Amino acid sequence: MSSITQAGLKTENASGSRILLLDPAPPSGNGAAGASTDTHRFDAQPLIASLERRDALSDEERQALRDLPWRLKRYGDSEEIVAEASRPTESCLLVDGIAARSRHLANGNRQLTALHVSGDFVDMHGFFLKVMDHAVVALTPVTVAFVPHRDVQRLATEMPHLGRMLFMMVAIDAAIQRNWIACMGRMEPIRHLAYMVCEVYKRLEIVGRVENGSFDFPLTQAEIADLVGLSIVHTNRTLQDLRATGFTTWKGNRIVIHDWDGLAKLADFDPTYLNLFHHPR
Amino acid sequence: MSSITQAGLKTENASGSRILLLDPAPPSGNGAAGASTDTHRFDAQPLIASLERRDALSDEERQALRDLPWRLKRYGDSEEIVAEASRPTESCLLVDGIAARSRHLANGNRQLTALHVSGDFVDMHGFFLKVMDHAVVALTPVTVAFVPHRDVQRLATEMPHLGRMLFMMVAIDAAIQRNWIACMGRMEPIRHLAYMVCEVYKRLEIVGRVENGSFDFPLTQAEIADLVGLSIVHTNRTLQDLRATGFTTWKGNRIVIHDWDGLAKLADFDPTYLNLFHHPR
DNA sequence: CGCTGGGTTGATCGGTGTCAATTCGTGTGG
DNA sequence: CCACACGAATTGACACCGATCAACCCAGCG
Numbered sequence: 001m002s003s004i005t006q007a008g009l010k011t012e013n014a015s016g017s018r019i020l021l022l023d024p025a026p027p028s029g030n031g032a033a034g035a036s037t038d039t040h041r042f043d044a045q046p047l048i049a050s051l052e053r054r055d056a057l058s059d060e061e062r063q064a065l066r067d068l069p070w071r072l073k074r075y076g077d078s079e080e081i082v083a084e085a086s087r088p089t090e091s092c093l094l095v096d097g098i099a100a101r102s103r104h105l106a107n108g109n110r111q112l113t114a115l116h117v118s119g120d121f122v123d124m125h126g127f128f129l130k131v132m133d134h135a136v137v138a139l140t141p142v143t144v145a146f147v148p149h150r151d152v153q154r155l156a157t158e159m160p161h162l163g164r165m166l167f168m169m170v171a172i173d174a175a176i177q178r179n180w181i182a183c184m185g186r187m188e189p190i191r192h193l194a195y196m197v198c199e200v201y202k203r204l205e206i207v208g209r210v211e212n213g214s215f216d217f218p219l220t221q222a223e224i225a226d227l228v229g230l231s232i233v234h235t236n237r238t239l240q241d242l243r244a245t246g247f248t249t250w251k252g253n254r255i256v257i258h259d260w261d262g263l264a265k266l267a268d269f270d271p272t273y274l275n276l277f278h279h280p281r
Numbered sequence: 282m283s284s285i286t287q288a289g290l291k292t293e294n295a296s297g298s299r300i301l302l303l304d305p306a307p308p309s310g311n312g313a314a315g316a317s318t319d320t321h322r323f324d325a326q327p328l329i330a331s332l333e334r335r336d337a338l339s340d341e342e343r344q345a346l347r348d349l350p351w352r353l354k355r356y357g358d359s360e361e362i363v364a365e366a367s368r369p370t371e372s373c374l375l376v377d378g379i380a381a382r383s384r385h386l387a388n389g390n391r392q393l394t395a396l397h398v399s400g401d402f403v404d405m406h407g408f409f410l411k412v413m414d415h416a417v418v419a420l421t422p423v424t425v426a427f428v429p430h431r432d433v434q435r436l437a438t439e440m441p442h443l444g445r446m447l448f449m450m451v452a453i454d455a456a457i458q459r460n461w462i463a464c465m466g467r468m469e470p471i472r473h474l475a476y477m478v479c480e481v482y483k484r485l486e487i488v489g490r491v492e493n494g495s496f497d498f499p500l501t502q503a504e505i506a507d508l509v510g511l512s513i514v515h516t517n518r519t520l521q522d523l524r525a526t527g528f529t530t531w532k533g534n535r536i537v538i539h540d541w542d543g544l545a546k547l548a549d550f551d552p553t554y555l556n557l558f559h560h561p562r
Numbered sequence: 563c564g565c566t567g568g569g570t571t572g573a574t575c576g577g578t579g580t581c582a583a584t585t586c587g588t589g590t591g592g
Numbered sequence: 593c594c595a596c597a598c599g600a601a602t603t604g605a606c607a608c609c610g611a612t613c614a615a616c617c618c619a620g621c622g
Contacts, residue, residue, distance in 0.1 A: 085553070103463040106549040111466040113459035128445070128452035128562065133554035134459060157441040164409070164434070167448045171409035174455035178394035178415060181458060182384040184465040185392040185510025189578090220600065229466025231579050236602060268387040272366070273414035281409065470610085501568065512611050517570060519610095 042070045042145045046119030046207040047093055051165050053206050054172075055281045061162045064155060070145040075138040082123060082136040090146040092123040097142030098219070100227070103134045112227045114177060115139075115200065119207040121169045127152055128170070140218050164281055175273040184229050187268075189238040190245075192228050194267035197248055197255060202271055213260070218253035323351045323426045327400030327488040328374055332446050334487050336562045342443045345436060351426040356419040363404060363417040371427040373404040378423030379500070381508070384415045393508045395458060396420075396481065400488040402450045408433055409451070421499050445562055456554040465510050468549075470519040471526075473509050475548035478529055478536060483552055494541070499534035 044066045051057055057065075072095070075081055081099060082088055094116050101114040113134065116122045122136055127149050156163025176199070183192040204215045219227075225235040239250060247263040249256040257263060325347045332338055338346075353376070356362055362380060363369055375397050382395040394415060397403045403417055408430050437444025457480070464473040485496045500508075506516040520531060528544040530537040538544060 101459060103459065105463065105467050107467075109467040111463040113462045125452050125455060128449040129456060129554075129556055130560045130562070131553055131556070131558075133456055133551070153441075153445070156445075160434075160438040160441075163441075163444075164437075167451070168409040170448070170455060171406050171451050174406060174451060174458060175410060175414055177455060177458040177462060178382060178384065180462055181394045181465060181510075182386065182392040184462060185507075186386050186388075186390040221602095222600080226466075229462075232600095233580080233602085234578055237578095240602085270414070272412055273410075275410055275412070277412075279411045281411070502570095503568080513568095514570085514612075515610050521570085 042072050042095055042143075046095065047121065049207050050119035050169070053278075054168065054275050055165060055278060057162070057165070061159060061165075064159055064162060068147045068151050068155065070147055073144050073146065075142050075144065077138060077141055079138045080135055081138055081142070081144055082126065082132055084132055084135040086132050087130060088123060088126045088132065088149075090123075090148050091121065091127045091152055092136070093145045093147070094118060094120045094122050095143040095145050097138060097140045098217070099136055099138050099142055099144075100223075101134050102137050102226075110226055111229060112223070113180075114173060115196075115227065117200070117203050117207065118209060120173075121166060124152075124166060124170050125173070139223055161281070168275075168281055172273075172275055175275070179273055189228065189230055189234065190241050191267050193224075193235075193238055193242050194247070194263050195269055196224075196227065197242075197250070197257070198260075198264055198267050198269040198271075199274075201255075201257060201260075202274055202276070206276070213258075214254060214256040216253055217250075217255045323353050323376055323424075327376060328402065330488050331400035331450070334559075335449065335556050336446060336559060338443070338446070342440060342446075345440055345443060349428045349432050349436065351428050354425050354427065356423050356425060358419060358422055360419045361416055362419055362423070362425055363407065363413055365413055365416040367413050368411060369404060369407045369413065369430075371404075371429050372402065372408045372433055373417070374426045374428070375399060375401045375403050376424040376426050378419060378421045379498070380417055380419050380423055380425075381504075382415050383418050383507075391507055392510060393504070394461075395454060396477075396508065398481070398484050398488065399490060401454075402447060405433075405447060405451050406454070420504055442562070449556075449562055453554075453556055456556070460554055470509065470511055470515065471522050472548050474505075474516075474519055474523050475528070475544050476550055477505075477508065478523075478531070478538070479541075479545055479548050479550040479552075480555075482536075482538060482541075483555055483557070487557070494539070495535060495537040497534055498531075498536045 044062070048057065048062055048065060070093075071090070081092065084102075084104065096118050099116045099120075099122060100112040101116075102110055103113050104110050116136075122144075126132060152166070156166065179195070179199075183195050187195065200217060201210060201213075201215065204210050209215055221235050221239065222232050224239070225232045228235065230238065242248065243250060245262065245266065247257070247259045247266065249258065263269075325343070329338065329343055329346060351374075352371070362373060365383075365385065377399050380397045380401075380403060381393040382397075384392050384394050386392065397417075403425075407413060433447070437447065460476070460480075464476050468476065481498060482491060482494075482496065485491050490496055502516050502520065503513050505520070506513045509516065511519065523529065524531060526543065526547065528538070528540045528547065530539065544550070
């Protein structure tokens with residue numbers, strides 16, 4: 001596996017896709033920093049890896065993905081990538097970092113309704129929905145690639161199988177969200193957190209962001225709380241309970257999994273919903 | 282609007298689609314009753330109404346939908362329409378009644394993760410996902426129409442716009458689920474219930490199942506509890522609180538909305554996510 | 563007329579949110 | 593090098609929301 005830093009620096013590539021060298025991401029913790037636009041050719045590998053985990057792509061399909069008119073952009077920690085109520089004319093793909101869909105409630109609270117990692121075609125939803133009913137925000141410094149809706153539409157029309165593969169990602173997102181609903185409604189907080197660790201682990205593994213059972217996950221506890229729908233204080237205490245199981249070490253920006261089976265059992269985690277199997281689609 | 286009974290009896294049709302006369306649905310409350318297969322030509326109107334609320338369909342597209350090789354089937358209350366872990370080769374469209382996606386947890390609890398009404402292409406998800414990670418169950422007697430995946434695929438390939446419209450329903454389902462996550466995570470139960478009433482009202486209105494601000498919603502409180510992730514007792518008490526607002530009467534099988542604005546304000550309900558506007562897609 | 567399933571109520575207890583204070587870690591400026 | 597500021601993590605105290613258990617009511621039905 002190629003060496004990858006958190007900022008998306010990619011120094012080698014075994015699969016023949018273009019090589020991208022980016023400057024380091026802008027400093028984190030500065031929501032006011034303007035996002036930078038970057039004209040480098042982007043790295044389609046996370047997306048391709050994610051798709052090929054579900055069905056084979058032909059050389060033409062892989063090339064067609066790379067040949068889309070991507071527009072690269074960077075965002076700092078906590079910056080907004082897509083605004084609520086906006087009408088995007090481009091879809092965005094998360095190349096590197098972690099982002100989330102965020103919904104603001106009238107009482108001032110927010111709930112994060114989806115988590116996205118490298119290779120996620122975050123705004124395929126916007127391709128269908130036209131008006132954003134939520135925002136997409138960066139939870140770490142991220143690199144995002146935008147592509148006009150019309151090009152996605154053309155691609156899907158000219159290459160129906162590839163189109164289905166892209167739309168499949170929407171269906172997988174929906175499956176993930178259904179499992180979140182189940183977690184929120186019927187699981188004790190410790191199981192819910194364990195579930196989140198399991199899911200993120202599996203999703204990062206697909207795109208090569210896991211080494212030796214550990215991965216970066218630099219979210220604050222306030223962000224975790226908004227993900228699982230708990231208060232910050234209770235999130236903190238539940239995290240301590242989770243650490244006490246010994247199944248995982250979750251300290252600072254890094255999560256280490258010591259006992260996958262124990263963690264998966266605690267979380268009642270069944271990866272079927274992630275569709276991690278090859279199948280004609 | 283044509284007159285429509287809960288069982289799907291349709292006696293007239295302003296839009297020129299075929300007319301269907303079905304026998305009454307099987308008696309409810311009998312989960313053991315076998316589902317019946319029905320060879321009548323089915324009524325595509327709810328689906329077409331649902332799609333045309335989002336973008337215009339051509340005559341050819343409407344006809345192509347009707348000409349799909351639908352296979353009609355009825356299910357009694359609480360029957361399973363699609364089993365967990367099954368590998369369906371057909372997608373199913375809910376023609377009449379109410380159904381839900383159901384996820385079973387290890388502790389014996391269940392959580393309903395989505396609600397479906399007439400016109401919902403319930404198992405477009407299965408078209409992409411191949412293995413069911415959840416079950417689809419009837420919450421009332423329902424009429425379901427099945428169509429082979431290969432025909433959906435052929436249709437989407439030959440008529441790309443129509444294909445996008447069908448896939449859009451998956452994206453809308455996902456948007457609905459994101460709002461459920463926000464409801465579960467950050468809303469008081471009474472607001473959550475109010476939200477559910479608002480959403481069901483809007484969705485039933487699209488397919489002509491609302492008259493004078495009221496509609497049938499024959500779910501037990503146990504089912505409501507599994508929808509919102511509360512205990513039965515607490516669901517009961519919260520329902521009483523909701524009735525006490527006077528915004529809505531929810532008694533037995535029928536919900537009447539007396540004060541939409543009050544209810545929507547209580548629920549912080551913004552229908553943007555339902556995409557109830559015409560737009561080229 | 564009793565059975566049954568759904569709805570309702572009361573009592574109790576643990577889980578969870580809230581408020582407030584303290585500690586920790588890191589970057590900044592003197 | 594130290595003092596300080598700031599955000600994040602942590603801890604304690606306390607109130608209350610919501611789950612659980614156990615009755616009881618009620619309507620439909622055999």
